[in-house]
Amino acid sequence: MAKRGPTYTCQACGAVYHRWQGKCDACGTWSSLTEEAQAAPVPGARGSSGKARGRVFALETLKGETQDAPRIVSRIGELDRVTGGGFVPGSVLLIGGDPGIGKSTLLMQACAALANSGQRVVYVSGEESTGQVRLRAERMGLADAPVDLAAETNVEDIIATLGQGQRPALVVIDSIQTMWSGEVESAPGTVTQVRGSAQSLIRYAKTSGACLILVGHVTKDGQIAGPRVVEHMVDAVLSFEGEGAHSFRVLRGQKNRFGATDEIGVFEMTGKGLSEVSNPSALFLAGRDQAAPGAAVFAGVEGTRPVLVEIQALVSPTSLGTPRRAVVGWENSRLAMVLAVLETHGGLRLGQHDVYLNVAGGLRVNEPAADIAVAAALVSSLTGAILPNESVYFGEVALSGAIRPVSVAAARLREAAKLGFGAAFLPSGGADFGDGGGLNLRRFGHVTELVADIAARAPRRDVK
Numbered sequence: 001m002a003k004r005g006p007t008y009t010c011q012a013c014g015a016v017y018h019r020w021q022g023k024c025d026a027c028g029t030w031s032s033l034t035e036e037a038q039a040a041p042v043p044g045a046r047g048s049s050g051k052a053r054g055r056v057f058a059l060e061t062l063k064g065e066t067q068d069a070p071r072i073v074s075r076i077g078e079l080d081r082v083t084g085g086g087f088v089p090g091s092v093l094l095i096g097g098d099p100g101i102g103k104s105t106l107l108m109q110a111c112a113a114l115a116n117s118g119q120r121v122v123y124v125s126g127e128e129s130t131g132q133v134r135l136r137a138e139r140m141g142l143a144d145a146p147v148d149l150a151a152e153t154n155v156e157d158i159i160a161t162l163g164q165g166q167r168p169a170l171v172v173i174d175s176i177q178t179m180w181s182g183e184v185e186s187a188p189g190t191v192t193q194v195r196g197s198a199q200s201l202i203r204y205a206k207t208s209g210a211c212l213i214l215v216g217h218v219t220k221d222g223q224i225a226g227p228r229v230v231e232h233m234v235d236a237v238l239s240f241e242g243e244g245a246h247s248f249r250v251l252r253g254q255k256n257r258f259g260a261t262d263e264i265g266v267f268e269m270t271g272k273g274l275s276e277v278s279n280p281s282a283l284f285l286a287g288r289d290q291a292a293p294g295a296a297v298f299a300g301v302e303g304t305r306p307v308l309v310e311i312q313a314l315v316s317p318t319s320l321g322t323p324r325r326a327v328v329g330w331e332n333s334r335l336a337m338v339l340a341v342l343e344t345h346g347g348l349r350l351g352q353h354d355v356y357l358n359v360a361g362g363l364r365v366n367e368p369a370a371d372i373a374v375a376a377a378l379v380s381s382l383t384g385a386i387l388p389n390e391s392v393y394f395g396e397v398a399l400s401g402a403i404r405p406v407s408v409a410a411a412r413l414r415e416a417a418k419l420g421f422g423a424a425f426l427p428s429g430g431a432d433f434g435d436g437g438g439l440n441l442r443r444f445g446h447v448t449e450l451v452a453d454i455a456a457r458a459p460r461r462d463v464k
């Protein structure tokens with residue numbers, strides 16, 4: 001039998017303790033334990049008295065009848081791309097993002113599009129009044145869409161209401177942190193409540209066949225707040241990202257049981273809601289200063305889609321004992337590695353220099369293929385050499401200094417050619433691209449060659 005009495009739940013990870021302590025042993029967060037009543041047993045589950053006998057069920061084989069349920073397509077192309085071709089009936093999707101990033105806006109647009117196509121859609125807001133939601137819809141010109149709207153927070157009431165009338169195709173709960181269940185004895189907003197409410201709502205989705213979208217808040221360090229267990233309970237987790245100063249937003253799949261997770265959807269926030277961006281490269285490259293040293297265009301790939309972004313580097317003599325390394329949009333550890341390779345194999349002296357690296361436009365690049373674009377930007381900034389106009393870079397740098405081929409190179413070259421680039425710096429290994437789609441292909445096998453090539457363009461002065 002579990003011990004009775006108060007329990008203390010970590011509000012960051014959901015770990016449960018019988019005594020209060022300052023630091024959660026499970027996730028290392030300080031002051032995150034809150035006293036909560038014990039989580040109620042799952043309704044309908046049998047007690048542990050041992051008397052009840054389990055029900056015998058038939059086992060099945062892997063090869064059996066499966067009905068591929070038709071997807072609910074929102075016709076917002078960028079959204080459907082990330083969900084893997086539309087929402088799956090009976091599935092649950094969690095969408096996280098910073099406050100004000102546009103989650104409610106995106107979901108209202110999806111709801112309106114589905115409702116306009118004749119499906120029943122219910123939007124439950126726990127954060128805003130129906131008046132506020134209506135005002136937003138009006139501003140986006142969606143006020144006429146037949147969306148069923150409610151401002152409610154009690155899960156039992158919501159499920160009872162959803163049971164009335166025609167089964168909805170899509171239910172949006174904005175947000176899961178505001179929901180509370182009468183079956184759970186904890187204050188709203190606590191981990192236990194969030195988990196309990198999510199469990200009830202997910203059970204509703206699975207039994208009714210409606211697609212459920214839960215909105216989740218994100219904590220300062222980018223985790224979906226509340227228990228990580230909600231992420232394990234749902235079928236797909238999407239995150240909606242963007243930089244405050246930029247108007248574009250990226251929807252990214254983190255987990256998806258019904259599709260690939262590496263796709264991104266790109267939107268731009270306008271005065272009339274979010275509009276789709278079908279050519280993200282053009283957006284990320286807008287306003288590029290081509291005549292300055294320290295900038296290199298990386299031909300990246302997000303999911304199946306090539307995306308060109310500008311990598312900017314600034315290498316300047318330091319006034320500090322320990323030089324600074326600051327990165328926005330790329331991994332710190334990856335920059336440290338490229339710097340070490342440039343020092344060891346490229347002969348660069350960077351120990352007395354601060355290094356700043358920025359992925360323009362606010363995109364986050366996760367690919368190692370960006371290594372040589374970063375290296376080129378760094379060498380260019382250090383030497384003052386302006387990189388050749390209209391060229392793109394891609395290739396992975398190994399610790400030995402070798403430049404390794406990367407995947408989907410042909411698509412990267414095609415995108416660069418489409419956007420009017422004239423040359424590509426790429427690894428010497430890998431496939432033969434024929435005429436390179438009209439691009440001048442400059443192949444490199446080792447960083448020393450790349451460094452020499454760039455340094456040769458530097459204005460006359462001692463290269464340190």
Ligand code: TYD
Nearest residue numbers: 099100101102103104105269270271272273
């Ligand atoms: P919202 O969807 O409420 O964000 P979230 O639900 O993620 O907290 O969007 C909030 C921001 O979006 C708000 O600061 C205003 C801006 N916005 C626009 O710029 N244009 C619009 O048409 C709408 C509806 C919102």
Ligand code: MG
Nearest residue numbers: 103104127174
């Ligand atoms: Mg909102």
